[in-house]
Amino acid sequence: MIGQAKPDGYTPAPNLPQSGAWLRGLREAALVRFQAMGLPQRRDEYWRYTDPTRLTVAQAATVSGAGAGAGAGGVVSAAFDAAQALQLVFTDGVFDGAASSPDLALDGVEIDHLAEACAHDLHWARDIYGQLETNGQTPVARPLAAWNTAMAAQGVLIRVRAAVLRPIQIVYQGTDMQADLILHHCIRLEEGAQLTLLETGCSGARSNHVLEVDLGDRAQFHHLRLQGEDAVAARVTHIFAQLGCDSHMRSFTLSADGALIRNEAVIEMLGADASAHIAGAALGKGRVHHDDTIFVTHGAPNCESRQVFKKVLRDGAVGVFQGKILVRPVAQKTDGYQISQALLLDDDAQFLAKPELEIYADDVKCSHGSTTGALDETALFYLRSRGVGLVQAQALLVLAFLAEVLEEIEDRDLAALVQTQLEMWLDRQQTL
Amino acid sequence: MLEIKNLHVKLEEEDKVILRGVDLKIGAGEVHAIMGPNGSGKSTTSYVLAGRDGYEVTDGTVLLDGEDLLAMEPEERAAAGVFLAFQYPVEIPGVGNMTFLRTALNAQRKARGEPEMSAGDFLKLVREKAKTLKIDADMLKRPVNVGFSGGEKKRNEILQMAILEPKLCILDETDSGLDVDAMKLVSEGVNALRDAGRSFLVITHYQRLLDHIKPDVVHIMAHGRIIKTGGPELALEVENNGYADLLAEVAG
Numbered sequence: 001m002i003g004q005a006k007p008d009g010y011t012p013a014p015n016l017p018q019s020g021a022w023l024r025g026l027r028e029a030a031l032v033r034f035q036a037m038g039l040p041q042r043r044d045e046y047w048r049y050t051d052p053t054r055l056t057v058a059q060a061a062t063v064s065g066a067g068a069g070a071g072a073g074g075v076v077s078a079a080f081d082a083a084q085a086l087q088l089v090f091t092d093g094v095f096d097g098a099a100s101s102p103d104l105a106l107d108g109v110e111i112d113h114l115a116e117a118c119a120h121d122l123h124w125a126r127d128i129y130g131q132l133e134t135n136g137q138t139p140v141a142r143p144l145a146a147w148n149t150a151m152a153a154q155g156v157l158i159r160v161r162a163a164v165l166r167p168i169q170i171v172y173q174g175t176d177m178q179a180d181l182i183l184h185h186c187i188r189l190e191e192g193a194q195l196t197l198l199e200t201g202c203s204g205a206r207s208n209h210v211l212e213v214d215l216g217d218r219a220q221f222h223h224l225r226l227q228g229e230d231a232v233a234a235r236v237t238h239i240f241a242q243l244g245c246d247s248h249m250r251s252f253t254l255s256a257d258g259a260l261i262r263n264e265a266v267i268e269m270l271g272a273d274a275s276a277h278i279a280g281a282a283l284g285k286g287r288v289h290h291d292d293t294i295f296v297t298h299g300a301p302n303c304e305s306r307q308v309f310k311k312v313l314r315d316g317a318v319g320v321f322q323g324k325i326l327v328r329p330v331a332q333k334t335d336g337y338q339i340s341q342a343l344l345l346d347d348d349a350q351f352l353a354k355p356e357l358e359i360y361a362d363d364v365k366c367s368h369g370s371t372t373g374a375l376d377e378t379a380l381f382y383l384r385s386r387g388v389g390l391v392q393a394q395a396l397l398v399l400a401f402l403a404e405v406l407e408e409i410e411d412r413d414l415a416a417l418v419q420t421q422l423e424m425w426l427d428r429q430q431t432l
Numbered sequence: 433m434l435e436i437k438n439l440h441v442k443l444e445e446e447d448k449v450i451l452r453g454v455d456l457k458i459g460a461g462e463v464h465a466i467m468g469p470n471g472s473g474k475s476t477t478s479y480v481l482a483g484r485d486g487y488e489v490t491d492g493t494v495l496l497d498g499e500d501l502l503a504m505e506p507e508e509r510a511a512a513g514v515f516l517a518f519q520y521p522v523e524i525p526g527v528g529n530m531t532f533l534r535t536a537l538n539a540q541r542k543a544r545g546e547p548e549m550s551a552g553d554f555l556k557l558v559r560e561k562a563k564t565l566k567i568d569a570d571m572l573k574r575p576v577n578v579g580f581s582g583g584e585k586k587r588n589e590i591l592q593m594a595i596l597e598p599k600l601c602i603l604d605e606t607d608s609g610l611d612v613d614a615m616k617l618v619s620e621g622v623n624a625l626r627d628a629g630r631s632f633l634v635i636t637h638y639q640r641l642l643d644h645i646k647p648d649v650v651h652i653m654a655h656g657r658i659i660k661t662g663g664p665e666l667a668l669e670v671e672n673n674g675y676a677d678l679l680a681e682v683a684g
Contacts, residue, residue, distance in 0.1 A: 386536035
């Protein structure tokens with residue numbers, strides 16, 4: 001629907017970034033998709049719980065607002081320093097070679113920058129860039145991702161041909177809290193390849209990230225993301241992934257505070273025996289809105305998927321979970337699982353959940369559940385009766401609530417780093 | 433040590449009076465037992481001493497070594513030396529038993545201005561105490577009380593008591609759900625803690641437990657009051673004749 005109110009930043013006929021032959025057509029097609037879909041509206045089925053205007057309309061600068069500024073409330077970018085990852089740094093949305101690891105070479109890995117690769121006439125990413133996004137537009141339109149494909153001038157293109165042990169970390173940082181940032185990353189894991197990708201930090205007033213991941217047969221992709229930190233920005237992220245035979249994807253996101261975060265993941269298992277586990281922990285206090293919208297498609301037999309999301313909310317924070325498992329007729333022996341749980345620490349917080357199953361095969365196992373609750377008063381008294389102070393007792397129970405979702409992180413060292421972030425967040429809550 | 437005077441308690445949420453003037457004085461090193469029929473106010477007494485929400489003290493005082501216990505938060509009471517062994521120990525999924533024990537011990541030490549115990553010393557302490565209560569390493573690793581049998585839960589209570597070394601131990605029907613062997617084990621754990629500086633308030637339905645944990649004083653509670661106080665023989669009398677005679681005696 002074009003012709004509606006024209007928000008800042010989004011114009012019906014923008015100037016697309018300069019691109020070589022392989023990319024130009026992909027951008028033009030994406031723009032056509034975007035124009036056909038129009039911006040998301042509150043009346044759209046998957047935007048009922050999250051107001052899209054905070055993403056699509058530039059907000060008046062509120063940097064002086066309570067708790068504004070990076071690092072004031074959320075997770076810190078240094079969280080994964082112990083992992084000694086190869087770092088790719090984006091400062092204010094632009095690749096920053098000086099701030100990145102000095103040597104970007106890693107055996108079995110090709111790293112290109114979209115800003116440079118786009119000038120070429122041919123690139124391996126032509127089979128991925130905007131293609132997985134296109135596949136992910138049905139049955140649910142994701143116009144902000146199409147806009148991203150059309151407009152992104154920055155991002156990384158990573159092709160992996162080996163089992164790489166050292167993680168690659170993409171760091172977002174910046175000082176311009178007014179900027180609109182668009183980043184688009186493509187990752188291709190060839191047959192049997194392995195990669196751990198970390199993403200940390202944030203920048204800009206509004207950011208729009210797309211990550212497209214193509215997993216070859218028997219590939220293994222681990223993705224760990226820490227986001228939040230600032231109290232004023234609005235972010236939308238999309239992960240589009242397609243999985244080959246016996247390939248495995250694990251994605252975990254910790255969202256701590258922040259203003260508005262909408263994380264969409266669109267995962268399709270195309271080869272038999274694949275597995276995809278998408279998990280997230282969200283911690284929100286105050287004027288915080290965290291939305292996880294997950295769409296997992298079983299498109300081949302004998303695949304397994306898990307969606308595990310836990311949110312701890314207080315003081316007006318809102319959590320949203322929309323999760324779907326779609327099982328195509330061919331996907332016999334599917335094992336699908338989905339759970340979303342919220343812990344509301346006071347009466348002001350709110351959790352909105354929409355679990356969905358759509359099953360067209362007859363020999364499948366799918367389950368889903370969603371719960372909302374407060375801290376267990378009996379457990380709280382038990383802890384206090386042993387001398388544990390109220391705040392510490394609450395923190396122990398919150399960590400206990402989140403323990404299950406941390407189990408989703410297979411690398412126990414990385415899980416311990418995430419746990420440290422959670423503990424630091426709880427420490428900062430003077431009184432829960 | 434503990435001095436309860438004219439304690440009146442009602443439920444906060446509804447107009448139901450539970451305690452109607454309880455008077456009780458426990459000296460240092462003494463073991464007192466409270467027996468009484470269901471609904472007489474025994475468990476309420478233990479919860480009010482430990483500071484559980486949901487009860488309103490309408491009259492009376494409780495002093496622990498001269499300090500106003502009722503003015504304290506539950507964690508302050510614990511640091512002051514009060515320990516309640518729960519009738520139904522609470523399961524806390526996701527919190528490891530060891531983490532729980534160490535957090536509790538160090539929180540109490542901190543509240544008393546003492547240094548935290550080192551991880552090594554703590555481990556040694558827990559292993560030693562756990563061994564005498566026949567608590568194995570697996571029980572220490574598991575989340576607090578999750579998947580524990582009734583007997584394991586009660587032994588875990590006594591383990592906490594042994595580690596926290598309270599001044600006043602309140603045992604709320606610790607014998608419920610225990611078989612003979614478990615009762616013996618738990619009682620031995622309690623007896624090992626008997627000390628000139630430590631007092632016990634043992635709440636029970638049955639004389640059986642008092643064969644193992646020998647009380648100095650036995651109180652009979654009914655209708656929210658202590659109606660009779662005597663020596664260990666009082667417990668035997670209840671065991672043989674039930675409460676009916678005692679209740680009639682008081683009513684008459």
